[in-house]
Amino acid sequence: MSRVFPPLAERYHELRESARVVADACAPFADRADESDSVDPDIRRLLRASGLTAVQVAGEFGGLYDQPDSLAVTIVREQFAMVSSHLDSLFAMQGIGSFAISVGGSDEIKQSWLPRVAALDVISALALTEPDVGSDLKALTTTITADGDHLIVDGWKSFITNAGDADYYCTLGKEVVDGTVGYSLVLVPADTEGVHTSRPHQVIAPHVLGDVHFDQVRVPASHRLGAPGKGFSLVLATLATFRVSVAGAAIGTAQAALDDALEHTTTRTQFGAPLARLGPIPQLLALSWTEIEVARAFTYQAAEAAAAAPRESLHLSSMAKVAATEMAAHVVDRSVQVMGRFGLIRGSRIERLYRAARPMRVYEGATEVLLDSLSKQLIKEHRA
Structure with missing residues (x-):
C-alpha cells in the first residue's frame, strides 16, 4: 500500500x-x-x-x-x-x-x-504515579529528605513501566526546601537496599508494569537530578521531548490494523466479490487510510518542531498525541469490524492491536487532560 x-x-x-x-x-x-x-x-x-x-x-x-x-x-x-x-x-x-x-x-x-x-546494557524507568495519584502529580505522597551527604526516599509508586526489570528509577517526590514544599527528582538504583517491586496489576495490553516501594531508601546526594524542589521542570522537559512519539506508535498500530483489514477483505470473497468491494467496506478502508496519512503528516511536523524547540512546541506534541491515538482507536476498531468474526479471534494480531490501541489514549497524558490544557492555552492566546 x-x-x-x-x-x-x-x-x-x-x-x-x-x-x-x-x-x-x-x-x-x-x-x-x-x-x-x-x-x-x-x-x-x-x-x-x-x-x-x-x-x-x-x-x-x-x-x-x-x-x-x-x-x-x-x-x-x-x-x-x-x-x-x-x-x-x-x-x-x-x-x-x-x-x-x-x-x-x-x-x-x-x-x-x-x-x-x-547500549541497552541497563533498563530505564521513570517513577511518577502512585496508587492514588495519576494526572494530579502534585498530590503525590512520596517524600525525599536530605540527610547529610545522602537523600532518603520513602513512598510507593504504582503502574510504573519496567518496574521489576529496571536497573534504576528516576523518582519524583515531595521535598521541603527552605521551608517550602517542592518536588524533586532522584535517581534510585534498583539494587539499593529498601527498594522492593511487585506486580499487582496488569493492563488489557500486557505490559512490563508494576509497583515500586521505597522503604527509607538512602542514596548519595549526588543522585539528585536537577535543583532541589525543581523536579517538575525535568518531568516537563521529558514530556516535551517524548510525548509526540506516542503519536508515532499510534500511527504504527493503526497502519498494522489497516494492513490486516486489507489482507482479509481483498482475499475473502462473499456474494461473488471480494469483501473490499462490497457495501460500505471500500469507504471504511479509504477513510482509515486517509486518517492515518493525515495523522502521520501532522505528527512528523510536530516531532520536527519538538526536536528543534521542545518546550515551545509542547502544544503541538499534545495535539499530535491526541489526534493520533484517537485516530488509532477508530482505525483499529473499524478494521476489526470489516474483518467480521475473524477480527474477534483471540490470539490474532488484530486482537493484540485492538488491546494495544486503547491504553494509548490514557498514558503520557489522557486525551481529556491534554484537551483541557490545550483549551486553556487557546483561550489565553485569544485574549492576549
Whole structure:
C-alpha cells in the first residue's frame, strides 16, 4: 500500500529502514512478548544489537545524534509498534526514563548511566504515579529528605513501566526546601537496599508494569537530578521531548490494523466479490487510510518542531498525541469490524492491536487532560 512520508532528511529515511529491519527480526517473538509482563530476552537482544536505543542519548554519551531527537524517536516507534507493543515500549522507555539524567544529572551520573542506557546494557524507568495519584502529580505522597551527604526516599509508586526489570528509577517526590514544599527528582538504583517491586496489576495490553516501594531508601546526594524542589521542570522537559512519539506508535498500530483489514477483505470473497468491494467496506478502508496519512503528516511536523524547540512546541506534541491515538482507536476498531468474526479471534494480531490501541489514549497524558490544557492555552492566546 502506498504510504505518504513527509519530506525528511536522508538520515531519517535510513533510520526508518533500520527500524523496519529490527521490527521484522522481532516479529517471530511478538506474540509471546506482547503477552509478557517481563522484558522478553529475544526482543531485548535484537534491540540491543541494533544500536537504535542510542537515539535516546546525546552523542557525547554514546548517542547516535548530538541530542535526543524527537523526530527520530517518533519514526522508530512507528515502525516498532506495527509489529510489537513490547518492542515499542522497551525502546521508548530508554528515552523517557533517562532524559532527566541527560538534562539534570551531574557529570558523574551522566557518565555512569547514559552510555549504558544508549547500549541497552541497563533498563530505564521513570517513577511518577502512585496508587492514588495519576494526572494530579502534585498530590503525590512520596517524600525525599536530605540527610547529610545522602537523600532518603520513602513512598510507593504504582503502574510504573519496567518496574521489576529496571536497573534504576528516576523518582519524583515531595521535598521541603527552605521551608517550602517542592518536588524533586532522584535517581534510585534498583539494587539499593529498601527498594522492593511487585506486580499487582496488569493492563488489557500486557505490559512490563508494576509497583515500586521505597522503604527509607538512602542514596548519595549526588543522585539528585536537577535543583532541589525543581523536579517538575525535568518531568516537563521529558514530556516535551517524548510525548509526540506516542503519536508515532499510534500511527504504527493503526497502519498494522489497516494492513490486516486489507489482507482479509481483498482475499475473502462473499456474494461473488471480494469483501473490499462490497457495501460500505471500500469507504471504511479509504477513510482509515486517509486518517492515518493525515495523522502521520501532522505528527512528523510536530516531532520536527519538538526536536528543534521542545518546550515551545509542547502544544503541538499534545495535539499530535491526541489526534493520533484517537485516530488509532477508530482505525483499529473499524478494521476489526470489516474483518467480521475473524477480527474477534483471540490470539490474532488484530486482537493484540485492538488491546494495544486503547491504553494509548490514557498514558503520557489522557486525551481529556491534554484537551483541557490545550483549551486553556487557546483561550489565553485569544485574549492576549
